[in-house]
Amino acid sequence: MATETTGATASTCVVDGSAVGMPQLCFDWWPNQIFWLTVTLVVIFFVLSRIALPRIAAVLAERKGTITNDLAAAEDLKAKAVEAEEAYNKALADARAQAQEIIAEAKAEIQADLDDATAKADAEIAAKLAESEKKIAEIRESAMDSVKEVAKDTAKELVAAMGGKADGRTVTSAVNARMKG
Amino acid sequence: MATEAQGEEGGLVFHPMDQFIVKPLFGDGPVGLFTITNVTLWMAITVVAVIALMVLGTSGRATIPGRMQSIGELAYGFIYKMVEDVAGKDAVAFFPYIMTLFMFIVFANFLGLVPMSFTTTSHFAVTVLLALLVFVTVTVVGFVKNGAAFLGLFWVSSAPLALRPVLAVIEIISYFVRPVSHSIRLAGNLMAGHAVIKVFAGFAAIAAVSPLSVVAITAMYGLEVLVSFIQAYVFTILTCVYLKDALHPSH
Numbered sequence: 008m009a010t011e012t013t014g015a016t017a018s019t020c021v022v023d024g025s026a027v028g029m030p031q032l033c034f035d036w037w038p039n040q041i042f043w044l045t046v047t048l049v050v051i052f053f054v055l056s057r058i059a060l061p062r063i064a065a066v067l068a069e070r071k072g073t074i075t076n077d078l079a080a081a082e083d084l085k086a087k088a089v090e091a092e093e094a095y096n097k098a099l100a101d102a103r104a105q106a107q108e109i110i111a112e113a114k115a116e117i118q119a120d121l122d123d124a125t126a127k128a129d130a131e132i133a134a135k136l137a138e139s140e141k142k143i144a145e146i147r148e149s150a151m152d153s154v155k156e157v158a159k160d161t162a163k164e165l166v167a168a169m170g171g172k173a174d175g176r177t178v179t180s181a182v183n184a185r186m187k188g
Numbered sequence: 189m190a191t192e193a194q195g196e197e198g199g200l201v202f203h204p205m206d207q208f209i210v211k212p213l214f215g216d217g218p219v220g221l222f223t224i225t226n227v228t229l230w231m232a233i234t235v236v237a238v239i240a241l242m243v244l245g246t247s248g249r250a251t252i253p254g255r256m257q258s259i260g261e262l263a264y265g266f267i268y269k270m271v272e273d274v275a276g277k278d279a280v281a282f283f284p285y286i287m288t289l290f291m292f293i294v295f296a297n298f299l300g301l302v303p304m305s306f307t308t309t310s311h312f313a314v315t316v317l318l319a320l321l322v323f324v325t326v327t328v329v330g331f332v333k334n335g336a337a338f339l340g341l342f343w344v345s346s347a348p349l350a351l352r353p354v355l356a357v358i359e360i361i362s363y364f365v366r367p368v369s370h371s372i373r374l375a376g377n378l379m380a381g382h383a384v385i386k387v388f389a390g391f392a393a394i395a396a397v398s399p400l401s402v403v404a405i406t407a408m409y410g411l412e413v414l415v416s417f418i419q420a421y422v423f424t425i426l427t428c429v430y431l432k433d434a435l436h437p438s439h
Binding site: 020021024025026028029030031032033035036037038039040041042043044045046047048050051052054055056058059060062063064065066067069070073 | 203205206208209210211218219220221222223225227228231232234235238239242243246249250251253257260261264265283284285287288289291292308310311312313314317318321375379
């Protein structure tokens with residue numbers, strides 16, 4: 008509070024605009040500084056304790072709540088995702104099994120058709136074979152007869168040419184015996 | 189604040205302490221109790237800065253904070269955790285008080301680093317009041333919470349009986365020295381740093397050493413930025429430590 012007014016410089020601590028010693032130890036200025044510091048601290052204290060700190064505390068609490076909620080929601084969603092994956096896997100397995108079934112069915116059907124066709128073809132081939140064999144036998148038979156005829160005639164002619172008289176029955180039996188042997 | 193050093197007639201004149209002069213903002217009168225001085229100005233700027241960060245910065249109340257709000261929340265969390273960890277859970281009631289001290293000191297320190305500014309916390313008047321506030325609070329809280337048991341702080345029951353009176357004397361002396369060291373540490377650090385910067389600035393008047401002087405100022409300035417925060421931190425954590433003694437006086 009106390010200062011004597013000495014002209015231009017208002018304090019004994021300042022001479023010609025320069026500090027004398029440490030200005031910190033100039034007790035003329037202490038009351039002023041202490042007064043304004045008190046005002047400052049009171050203002051800061053009230054601003055902080057009334058407005059700023061409760062607000063920040065509320066924001067922090069809210070954030071904590073939000074984070075907790077979000078984590079819970081994430082946990083939920085994760086469980087749902089696992090469920091969905093299970094369902095998907097199940098559906099996939101089902102589909103695979105069904106596909107396998109269908110393939111097997113189709114294979115069996117095709118096999119049956121194939122077997123049928125094969126049997127039919129076999130039967131046809133067998134029938135044709137039998138017919139052909141029959142024809143061949145017939146041809147062979149007729150060829151045999153012709154050969155017999157020719158052999159008989161030839162034998163008769165030969166016998167006649169050699170001056171003998173061919174007995175038809177003898178020639179025939181001889182040719183038959185030859186043909187069998 | 190006006191004078192750096194001027195090379196008057198070849199000689200260097202240093203006035204490193206002029207930056208600490210308290211003077212009226214308006215006119216040249218004496219510095220009375222209510223005079224509006226540069227102290228008033230810079231304390232007002234400190235208050236505005238604190239309000240800007242802690243009130244305007246958090247006015248969005250955003251769940252996802254912006255830059256300003258992040259810093260405000262960081263300061264809140266930093267001091268809150270410090271009070272809780274150092275002084276204990278029951279000291280949380282003193283959190284606004286400790287937050288006030290921290291915010292004032294940290295902002296005053298950093299604002300003091302603005303060129304041509306006035307560093308309020310470099311004055312013993314300021315730091316002594318802050319330290320005495322803490323000292324008185326701690327002592328009053330100690331006696332109110334613990335009664336006469338608070339005196340157990342000075343009676344080291346784990347020491348041999350013969351040593352206890354000696355230790356009690358030492359403890360009492362150290363207890364009363366606390367506000368002295370508490371205040372001088374803060375003001376001394378800031379005053380020394382600012383004065384050293386001014387001295388280096390004085391050397392800049394000599395052309396040959398001025399580059400070196402600029403480098404030295406830059407280095408000192410970096411150091412001062414560090415000191416500004418560390419001293420605010422130290423002041424605050426010591427307050428918490430003293431408060432812990434008051435709340436739990438047993439060693």
